[in-house]
Structures are given as C-alpha cells and as structure tokens.
Amino acid sequence: MINFIGNRRKAYLLSLILITAGIISLAVFGLNLGIDFTGGTVLQFNLGEEVSMQEIEEALKPYDELEGAAVQIIQGRDLDGEPTDEGLIIRGPIMPEERRDALVNDFRDRFPGMGADDLRVESVGAVIGAELTRQALLSLFVAILAMVAYITFRFEFKFAVATITALLHNIVVVLGIFSILQMEINVPFVAAILTVFGYSVNDTIVIMDRIRENIKHRKKGDYVEVVNQSINQNLMRSINTSLTTLLVLGALLFGFHYFIGSLDLIVFVVALILGVFVGTYSSIFIASPLWLNLQDVNLSLNRHRKAA
Amino acid sequence: MKTTFKPGRFMILVLLCALIILSGVHAFQNAADREEGIRRGLDIAGGLYVLMEAVETGDQEVDDDAIERAIAVIRNRVDELGVAEPVIAPQGDDRIRIELPDLDDVEQAREIIGRTAMLAFVGPDGEEIVTGAHLERARAERQPERSPYPFVSLEFDSEGTSLFAEATEKYFGEPIAIYLDDEVISEPVVRAVITEGHATIEGNFDYEEASELALLLRSGSLPVELRELESRLVGPTLGQRTEEIAALAAAVGLVLVLLFMIAYYRLAGIIAGMALAFYLSMVLWALNYLPTTLTLPGIAGLILSIGMAVDANVIIFERIKDELRSGRTIRSAMESGFQRAFRAIIDANVTTLIVTVVLFILASGPVRGFAVTLFIGIVCSMFTAIVLTRILMRLAFKSGIIQSGAYVGVKI
Numbered sequence A: 001m002i003n004f005i006g007n008r009r010k011a012y013l014l015s016l017i018l019i020t021a022g023i024i025s026l027a028v029f030g031l032n033l034g035i036d037f038t039g040g041t042v043l044q045f046n047l048g049e050e051v052s053m054q055e056i057e058e059a060l061k062p063y064d065e066l067e068g069a070a071v072q073i074i075q076g077r078d079l080d081g082e083p084t085d086e087g088l089i090i091r092g093p094i095m096p097e098e099r100r101d102a103l104v105n106d107f108r109d110r111f112p113g114m115g116a117d118d119l120r121v122e123s124v125g126a127v128i129g130a131e132l133t134r135q136a137l138l139s140l141f142v143a144i145l146a147m148v149a150y151i152t153f154r155f156e157f158k159f160a161v162a163t164i165t166a167l168l169h170n171i172v173v174v175l176g177i178f179s180i181l182q183m184e185i186n187v188p189f190v191a192a193i194l195t196v197f198g199y200s201v202n203d204t205i206v207i208m209d210r211i212r213e214n215i216k217h218r219k220k221g222d223y224v225e226v227v228n229q230s231i232n233q234n235l236m237r238s239i240n241t242s243l244t245t246l247l248v249l250g251a252l253l254f255g256f257h258y259f260i261g262s263l264d265l266i267v268f269v270v271a272l273i274l275g276v277f278v279g280t281y282s283s284i285f286i287a288s289p290l291w292l293n294l295q296d297v298n299l300s301l302n303r304h305r306k307a308a
Numbered sequence B: 001m002k003t004t005f006k007p008g009r010f011m012i013l014v015l016l017c018a019l020i021i022l023s024g025v026h027a028f029q030n031a032a033d034r035e036e037g038i039r040r041g042l043d044i045a046g047g048l049y050v051l052m053e054a055v056e057t058g059d060q061e062v063d064d065d066a067i068e069r070a071i072a073v074i075r076n077r078v079d080e081l082g083v084a085e086p087v088i089a090p091q092g093d094d095r096i097r098i099e100l101p102d103l104d105d106v107e108q109a110r111e112i113i114g115r116t117a118m119l120a121f122v123g124p125d126g127e128e129i130v131t132g133a134h135l136e137r138a139r140a141e142r143q144p145e146r147s148p149y150p151f152v153s154l155e156f157d158s159e160g161t162s163l164f165a166e167a168t169e170k171y172f173g174e175p176i177a178i179y180l181d182d183e184v185i186s187e188p189v190v191r192a193v194i195t196e197g198h199a200t201i202e203g204n205f206d207y208e209e210a211s212e213l214a215l216l217l218r219s220g221s222l223p224v225e226l227r228e229l230e231s232r233l234v235g236p237t238l239g240q241r242t243e244e245i246a247a248l249a250a251a252v253g254l255v256l257v258l259l260f261m262i263a264y265y266r267l268a269g270i271i272a273g274m275a276l277a278f279y280l281s282m283v284l285w286a287l288n289y290l291p292t293t294l295t296l297p298g299i300a301g302l303i304l305s306i307g308m309a310v311d312a313n314v315i316i317f318e319r320i321k322d323e324l325r326s327g328r329t330i331r332s333a334m335e336s337g338f339q340r341a342f343r344a345i346i347d348a349n350v351t352t353l354i355v356t357v358v359l360f361i362l363a364s365g366p367v368r369g370f371a372v373t374l375f376i377g378i379v380c381s382m383f384t385a386i387v388l389t390r391i392l393m394r395l396a397f398k399s400g401i402i403q404s405g406a407y408v409g410v411k412i
Helices: A008-028 A053-060 A099-110 A126-154 A157-181 A187-216 A222-259 A263-307 B007-032 B066-082 B106-114 B156-172 B205-220 B235-266 B267-288 B298-324 B331-361 B367-398
Strands: A039-045 A070-074 A087-090 A120-124 B048-055 B087-091 B096-102 B120-121 B128-130 B135-141 B152-158 B177-180 B183-186 B196-201 B225-234
Touching: A008 A157, A008 A263, A039 A099, A053 A070, A053 A263, A099 A120, A099 B096, A120 A126, A126 A157, A126 A187, A126 B183, A126 B225, A126 B331, A157 A187, A157 B235, A157 B367, A187 A222, A187 B298, A187 B367, A222 A263, A222 B205, A222 B235, A222 B298, A263 B298, B007 B183, B007 B235, B007 B367, B048 B066, B048 B152, B066 B096, B128 B156, B128 B196, B128 B367, B135 B205, B152 B205, B156 B367, B183 B205, B225 B331, B235 B267, B267 B298, B267 B367, B298 B331, B298 B367
Parallel strands: none
Antiparallel strands: A039 A087, A039 A120, A070 A087, A120 B225, B048 B096, B048 B225, B087 B096, B120 B128, B120 B177, B135 B152, B152 B196, B177 B183
C-alpha cells in the first residue's frame, strides 16, 4: 500500500508552488485572450500558392488598422500525409464589415488561387466577449453552489469543501499554466475548462464514495488508515480512467497538430489533457488529504468542547 | 465453482453483441451523413453566423414589433439565397441572430444581410413615387361584406398622402410596383385616385399571404438600424476538414482504449467495448433526433462522456476484482461488485449532470450546446454502464464463458 497521506505535505507544497506561480503569472502577464474575449477580427485564407511574408505585408499595407496585427502561416497535411497549401491567419482589432470585404477582395485579386471554400472571416465585438466572461463565471459560481448542496446532501459538508477546493485548485492551475505558456484562448477553451470541472468532480467523488464506505468498517478514529486504504483501492481505477481518456485526447492532439496545424484546436485539446492530469492528481493528493485535515480540525474542536 | 458451457445462452450473447455492433455501425453511418445526419454547428459545417443589435433611429423605438419587422426583412432576403435551413431569430430584447449553414456564396450572403431595408413605390415609367419612410401603417384586413378576399390596407403620413394622391391620379389604371430592396413584392393596379392617404391592395390572396405582405411593407418603412456585434464566416471545406480529423482521431483513440481495456480486463474488456459501442450509437442517435447542434465544444463534451463511460466500467471491474481478491466466488463478486459500484457511479455522474443543467440555464451559444451534448453523453453512459454491462456480464457468466477471476484480469 502506498502511503499517500504520509506524503501529503509534499503534495501540498507542489500545489502551493504551482498555484503561486500561476497566480503571479496571471497577475503580471494575464491570459492571452483571443478575439472571443477581447473583440477583434480573425481572417484565415488559403492562398493556393507559396507566398512570402513580404508579399503578405505588401498586400496588407493599405489596411492601417491591421498594423501590428499578428500574421501567421500554418500548414497542415491531407490524409495521405502530403502537405496541404499554406494557410494564412491574420489576427487584428475590430474591422468594419466594408473593410473586411475589401480586404478579402483585395487578396482575391492579388492571389487568384485563393480558395473560396476554405476561408474564415470572424469578427467579434467587445460587448460579446465581456458577456461570455460574465456568463462563464456566473455559471461556475452557481454550479459550485449546487454541487456543494448535492455533496452535502449525499455525503457531508466536509466532503463538499474538500471536493470544491480541489476543483478550484485544478482550475487555477490550468489557468496559471495557460498564462505562463501565453497560449491564446477562445470560446473552446471555456468549454475545456468546464470539462475539466466535470472531470475533476467525477474523479474526486468516486474516491469520496470509497472513503464513505470504508468509514463504516474502520477501527475507532483511524481516519488516516481509511483514507490511505481508499485511495489505494481506487488507484487502478484512477490510473486506468485517466489513461483511457488521455488515449482519446492524445489521438485528437496528434490529429489536430499534424493534419490541421491550427493553434485554436490544439489549445483546446491541451487544456483538456492538462485538466485530466491535474484532476487525477488533485483527487488523490489534494481532495482526500484535505478531507482528513478537515476531519482533524473537527475532532480537535470536539475535544476542546468536551474539555470545556 | 465451474460452470458448464451453455451454447444457448452463448448464442444469445453473441446475437446481442452482433445487434449492438450493427446498431453502432448504422448510427455512425447515419450521423456521418452531412445532409441528413446530426445537425452541425457552423464551426464544423461552415456557414455564416451573424449577431446583430438593433439600435434606435430617430423616432423608431426598439420594441418587439421593430425586431419582428427587421427579421422579416432579413428573412425575405435570405429566401432569395435559397439557403436550406436558415435560422433568423430574436435573441434577448434587442438582438437578432442569423445562422446560415451550407452556403454556396458566403460573401454574397453577408452583403445581403448587411443592407438597410428600402421600400419604394415606383410608377410604370420607373419614377419613384414615395418611399417606405412615408408609410405609417400597413396591415392585413378582412371585410366579408366588401370582398371575399382579405386585403392589405395602407396609411401614409401627410407628405406621403399628397405624393400618393398625385401619383394615383397620374397612373390611374396602370400598375404601381412596390419594391423591397430590389425585389418587387407587389404590383397593384391603381383603381382609384387616393387623396385621403388610405389605400388598399387587393388581390386573391389568403389572410396569411396578406399578413405577410403587410409585414414586408411595414418592414420597409424604416425599421431600426442594425449593427453587427459578431460575425463568423467559416468556409464549408474548412469545417469539414476539422470534422474529418476529429472523427478519425476519435476513432483511433477509441480503438486504443478498447485494446487497453481488453489487455487489462480480458473478457470483461470486450464487454466494456460492447457497452461503449452501444453508448456511442445511443449518443449519435440522440444527437440525431433531438433538436441539438454539434459544435467543437460539444465534441469536448462527448470526449469527456466517453471517458466517463469507460470510467463507469472501470469502477465496476475494479470492484469485482476487489471482491474476488477478498475470496468471493466469481458469481457473488460480480453481484456485489455491481452493487457497490452503482452508488459511486450515480453520485459522480449526478454532480456532473448538475453542472450541465446550470450551464444550460445560464449560458448561451456554444457553451450551452456543450452542456446539452455533455448531458446526453452522461445519461447514455450511465445507462450503458449500469444496465448493459451488467446484462452482458451476467449473460457471459451464465453461458459459462467466464470461469474464473482470470477472465476479468485477476491473477489469484
């Protein structure tokens, strides 16, 4: 049996470092918010020919508003592994409709091979981004309250506190890592974070269920033993489940990276993969030991009360 | 305890598995059909999504009627394009959401939506008589004592009245064309000189047609100004590629999961694979027949629910192994394993279901779609793990092909 509880201080320390680093990075650098949050324009074209950065800059010259915009060339592969035409992605501030249309037409004149079917022109107003953020935060908040209620009802309040703490820990860690990596995030990232949310809770509850069951058979007061035993009994399940989920995610990551090469999709899968790792880790090393600590606090409080 | 091989039971098991695989293949083929299958979001199918905000102009307030009129104008234009399943719907108090999937010419569509509505009455000589700005009211009416057909009554403001009076005198007996944008929506013949500003358009339309015409006429009479808040145009092949790659990757991932499960849980792994196949066909079926739209975030939800479907099976099998290790017979280990796993599966999934319900109520757009997909996925995964895995395991045991713990991956 592995002594998880005996090593919990090391885990707490690791998490503390991760969270501190994440929060510092979030405070200093923030997140690299994409147009879904900040508002702006994204244009993606397939120019149908090999084009130098110079030519692209030349083509963009009449569009002052795009000065300093990020221009990126992406390349994917078709299903036979042959490289496809290079794609061009331009990310800039909000452009009025006429300007966007003018730009598309300009590019079409300049690069006659430009595809009509594989382009993307997206423009998001700043209001929408603010709404998205507000909605996501409100939803998270209400969902947390609802879960505290359910877990308290089915288990006990301390389980709820431990589960939610682990959950918040996971979200902060994933956000922190994204802040450190400065990967651009958009709507799919919100979905990924919510998925991490679901996965974490699911993973933790199964261990909590074991603890709940083992408490019935415990020797008097020996919670350390119970928690350790519960984690160990559940260990193969934790490993196998995260492994199978990672297999699917790994295949997706490879597919998006190798065949499409678009960063948006990669960000989305990377967030999910991080979430599975952090979620599994926190169920074992954070949520369960935390419950034990809460239990200790309770016991010593009771002792105090009895003594008084 | 050894059980003897029972060919009858075994045949039932094989038949059941064959049915599951067949339904899986069928559901997959069905879903893969881009025309008839699962409704795809614009990020996958390609198309145009525009969110417009109505802004007050002059004396025109933004109210339900103004929004309804603006929607009528856009719908009228979109119909010209011949888009298969356009969505033009109000959102909130002052917004209009437009979704046009599978467009042939995306740029043209964008241009058409963006234009301001322009209603004009034009004489047979091509001279403009009066514009929609002077039209105060247009509505469908029915007066059986006057005419068996419903008609549209119009009312002009003072300037419109005099302009219209002049024109009806000039073009008496001739047709006047009513243009909305560049399209003639009606071409009534002048039957009387109208000096009071009250005109009627008669024709043999039914009441619905008359209402529609009235709505279009009102729409042209200066509805609110529409400002674009958000616009996403995705070329059809771009989205299709994403979908192909995602489907391929998911298939490869699932095969890997299956191989792992079989390597680790042996015969039970095959049963888990069957449960997974059935889970997938259930989800695809549900997505197909429920009014849902699959988006990229939705695919994330599906992946999570695949993980949870496997997880439920893993929980069950690990429980059975535990029971076997504590010395139970395979039969009682299976029963108590299922029983004990049941509670964990329910509690873990219900908490996630709570999240999806909250998201569904509070969120909108893609996040809401994600919630729906995840909800469907979780319900299906719970059902297959709790019900189907159990049935198959029992059947496998009763038919005598599970003889000992080795068949579920336990070495004792």
